[in-house]
Every structure is written in structure tokens, then in C-alpha cells.
Amino acid sequence: MTILRFGIPHLSDPEVRLVKAFFRLYSQDPTFRWTIVEGPPYDVLLVDESVSEDVVAGTVLTLTPVKSELPNTLERPLRSDHLEAWLKKAEYDLRNARLQPQPPEEQPIDEQRIDPTSSSHFKLRRWPPPALLGSNPVRVRMATLISRRALRLDEMAAITEQPLAECAAVVNLLRGAGLIEIQDLPDKPMTMGRAGGRFADQSVKQSFVSGVRNKLGL
Amino acid sequence: MNEYKILFTGTMGAGKTTAIGSVSEAAPIVTDVANTDLSLGKERTTVGLDFGLLTLASGDRIRLFGTPGQQRFDFLWKILAKSAIGLIILVDNSRSDPLADLVVYLDGFAEDLSVLPCAIGIGRLDTHPVPTLEDYIDILANRNQLVPIMSVDVRRREDVVLLIDTLLAQLEANTFGA
Known part of the structure; x- marks a missing residue:
């Protein structure tokens, strides 16, 4: 299932709470693909029309004080049914866009995927x-x-006894939702750490x- | 033979005794008495320490302790946590302010949570969907705490087993890695 990333970093606290409440309602639908994320990349960014700084997102949805005929706008006060309808259309458009063949230089999403041979640390x-x-x-x-x-x-594969590809798939899934921090720590072979806590010996713990x-x- | 201890904590009615009974190899020893707190629709509640038991093939034993739910027993929580290998916090989402309930236990065990593996199970989300799991995750994120949290029905053995497995995974993570 592809998760679509929705950003609301520029909204006021009351509107953030409102949008989060809407998303909780929408998430009752198992086909709902959107999730609110804390940081970029965004598939869609919801902003007030006064936001003038550069925003980086696939699509920018603008809140306006009155109904606008411009595309990708919603009037205030934000209504659940209007936002849901807009998200469904945006999901459809994004899916179609991703199905289009891309020139090789325009495939950053694939390049960003974590390869099973990656030596980075994930948190x-x-x-x-x-x-x-x-x-x-x-x-x-x-x-x-x-x-x-x-x-x-x-290390994840060794501990869980799962294939590297499965570990990479889970990390990519979490990373797609903006939940993974990549740490480039010194490359060391996996060893048992020092003993501590209730267990005097790490092999005893295992x-x-x-x-x-x-x-x-x- | 070694003995280990896993704690189950949470408010009255959160299902600590039921959770222990779901996985214990013997019926848990229960120290319930008649509940005199009329604000709760519950006839009996735990005032001592319930416990169940898991005996491993090695002969090692894990005692599963259910703490008394009431906050006035928080002095016991700290004593029990000292030699535990894991803590499971159970929250009843049908209560009036379950987010505040969680905070009580996060605060009550705060000294131990930096090292003690912990998992949180939210019960009755099916009948009381608000607050959502995301609301609980927000509470944890605001406190800079990252604890596995999931919806549970403590009557289902597999749900309680999954909570215990997350404690084990935290023990493993502390064994390996950077």
C-alpha cells in the first residue's frame, strides 16, 4: 500500500487540530491512503494563501477566505467533505502520474529507496x-x-531472522511515512554490546x- | 534457575489481571477485593499484587505481576520496577480521560523508562475510538518518548503475546547494534 504524505506545517494550531480530526475520521476507511507527516517530502502541502515562502511539495493546496475558481483551493472554514473529496481526486491524479513512464533522470523516488545492501543505520x-x-x-x-x-x-535481519529484503521493505515503508532517521555511523561488525541491567551476560539474555x-x- | 519479572500496570479495569491470565501457565493468583470506589462499574479490584507464571524449558521463571491500579499505590510501582525486565502499561480507552491516565503511568515509572523495556496496550478502542492511537502517539512524541503502542484486547492471548514480544525485541536491541 502506498502511503501519501500530507503536510500542514504552516497552519494555525486550531486548523491543525481540525485537519487531524478529519484524518482520524477518514482513516476509518481502509482504502484511505493519506497520512499527516511532520516533515518533507510532501505529496501535498496544505497552506494558507498568505504563505509566500517557497514550499516544496508535489501539490500545494491553498486555503482561501472565499470560494475560488482556481484549482487546488478550498475555502474556509475547512469542511470535512470538501477536503475528503479533494484528497480522493489528488490521490487519483498522483497515482496516474506515477504510472506514467519517467525519464531516467526523473526517478528520485527509486533512488531514495533503501537497498538491502545499505550499510546505513536506521532509527x-x-x-x-x-x-x-x-x-x-x-x-x-x-x-x-x-x-x-x-x-x-x-543487524535487523540477524536479530529477527528475516531476509534482508523484508527488513529493507519495512524500513522503506516507514521511511515513506517520514518516520526513519538515517544515521551514518562507523561501520562495525555486529557484536554483542556490554552486559547490563538484569542480565549479567549477553548470551544469557539471548x-x-x-x-x-x-x-x-x- | 533464575527468576525474572514483567510488570503489568494501568488503571483499575484496564485488564491487568485478564492480561496475565491470558498468558500465564497457571491461573493467576488474584488478590482482588470488593471495589468500594462507586465511580467505577467494577465489583472487584486488585489491592495487592496479582501474579502469573511462565516457566521456561531452561527452568527459568518469569513472574507476571499486576500492580494495584490506584495511583495511591505508586510507591509500590517504583519498588516493583527496580528488578523488572519489562513494563506493560494498559490503558482503558472507555474512561473519561485515558490520555491523562497514560501520563500518570509514564510519570510514575519515568525514572525507569530510559532503560526499562516498555510497551503500551490500549483497550476498548473498538467501542471507544476516540482518542485514537495517533493521539497517544502524539502524547509520547511530545514527551520525547518512543514506546511501542498498539490496540489490544487483553482477552486475546495473541494480543498480550505481541506486547511481551515487543519487550523482548527491546532487550535484543539493547544487546546488539551501535
Whole structure:
């Protein structure tokens, strides 16, 4: 499922709350693809018409005080049904645009995808919305791992015993929603860290974790 | 043989005893008494420590402790957290201000949460969809806390197992990586 990124960084707090409330309602529809993100890149950016600074987004949707005949405008006060209808049309347009063949120099999205051979470290910025992880235990486990610590894909694969490609897919999914921070840390082979906490020995900890998972049928 | 401890905390009625019973190999030992708090539609509540048990093939044991829900017992929370390997916070979304409920437990265990693996389960989201999970995630983000959080039905074993698995993943993350 492709997540479409909606940005509202320039709106007032009351309108931010209003738009977030609308999105909660829309998210009851399992086909709804949009998510509000904290930072760029944006597929759509919702702005007040007074915003004059350069904004970087696929499409800019402008709020106006009165109804406008211009495309990509919505009048205030913002109405749930108007925004939902506009988002559905924008989703349709974006999907069609992405299906069009692109010249090689215009494929930044593919270039930005994390390759399974990547040696970068990935850290989760914020816990993902339920639509991204669902109750898939493997995805939840991967998100949990990188919520705690920046890890390479090979480290994620070794810990979760999943293929590198699956780890890359989850990281790309989270990254597409703006939830991943990439850290270029020194490249070191995976080793067990120092002991600490309730476990005196890290191998004891690993054995314990495996034992609990076996007991729980995981 | 080693003994370990996982804590289940949350408000009265959040389902701590039920969650422990969903995964414990034996019926949990329950210390409920008649509830005298008439503001809650609940006949009995925990005043001591409920606990269940998981015995691993190695002989190691995990005790699953349910803390008393009431905030007046917060001195016990800190004592229990000292040697725990994980904390599960259960929130009842049907209560009047469940976001504030979560904050009570995040504050109550604040000293331990920088190192103690933690997971949050939100119950009754199906019947009480507001606040949403995103609202809870916002609360955590505003506090610069990143904790796995999910909708749960504590009567479903797989939901409770998933919460415990996120604690295990946090232990693993602390074992490996940069």
C-alpha cells in the first residue's frame, strides 16, 4: 500500500487540530491512503494563501477566505467533505502520474529507496500509525528494534531472522511515512554490546529471549 | 534457575489481571477485593499484587505481576520496577480521560523508562475510538518518548503475546547494534 504524505506545517494550531480530526475520521476507511507527516517530502502541502515562502511539495493546496475558481483551493472554514473529496481526486491524479513512464533522470523516488545492501543505520523517529504495521508481529518487532537503537539492515535481519529484503521493505515503508532517521555511523561488525541491567551476560539474555519466545509459541 | 519479572500496570479495569491470565501457565493468583470506589462499574479490584507464571524449558521463571491500579499505590510501582525486565502499561480507552491516565503511568515509572523495556496496550478502542492511537502517539512524541503502542484486547492471548514480544525485541536491541 502506498502511503501519501500530507503536510500542514504552516497552519494555525486550531486548523491543525481540525485537519487531524478529519484524518482520524477518514482513516476509518481502509482504502484511505493519506497520512499527516511532520516533515518533507510532501505529496501535498496544505497552506494558507498568505504563505509566500517557497514550499516544496508535489501539490500545494491553498486555503482561501472565499470560494475560488482556481484549482487546488478550498475555502474556509475547512469542511470535512470538501477536503475528503479533494484528497480522493489528488490521490487519483498522483497515482496516474506515477504510472506514467519517467525519464531516467526523473526517478528520485527509486533512488531514495533503501537497498538491502545499505550499510546505513536506521532509527525510528516516532511510533508508526496502526495502518503501517497492523498487527504483523514481524513488522512490529522490527519497528520496536529500531525504536530503541539505530541498526543496520543486516543487524535487523540477524536479530529477527528475516531476509534482508523484508527488513529493507519495512524500513522503506516507514521511511515513506517520514518516520526513519538515517544515521551514518562507523561501520562495525555486529557484536554483542556490554552486559547490563538484569542480565549479567549477553548470551544469557539471548538464550532467555529465545526461551520466552518458544514458551509463547512465537 | 533464575527468576525474572514483567510488570503489568494501568488503571483499575484496564485488564491487568485478564492480561496475565491470558498468558500465564497457571491461573493467576488474584488478590482482588470488593471495589468500594462507586465511580467505577467494577465489583472487584486488585489491592495487592496479582501474579502469573511462565516457566521456561531452561527452568527459568518469569513472574507476571499486576500492580494495584490506584495511583495511591505508586510507591509500590517504583519498588516493583527496580528488578523488572519489562513494563506493560494498559490503558482503558472507555474512561473519561485515558490520555491523562497514560501520563500518570509514564510519570510514575519515568525514572525507569530510559532503560526499562516498555510497551503500551490500549483497550476498548473498538467501542471507544476516540482518542485514537495517533493521539497517544502524539502524547509520547511530545514527551520525547518512543514506546511501542498498539490496540489490544487483553482477552486475546495473541494480543498480550505481541506486547511481551515487543519487550523482548527491546532487550535484543539493547544487546546488539551501535
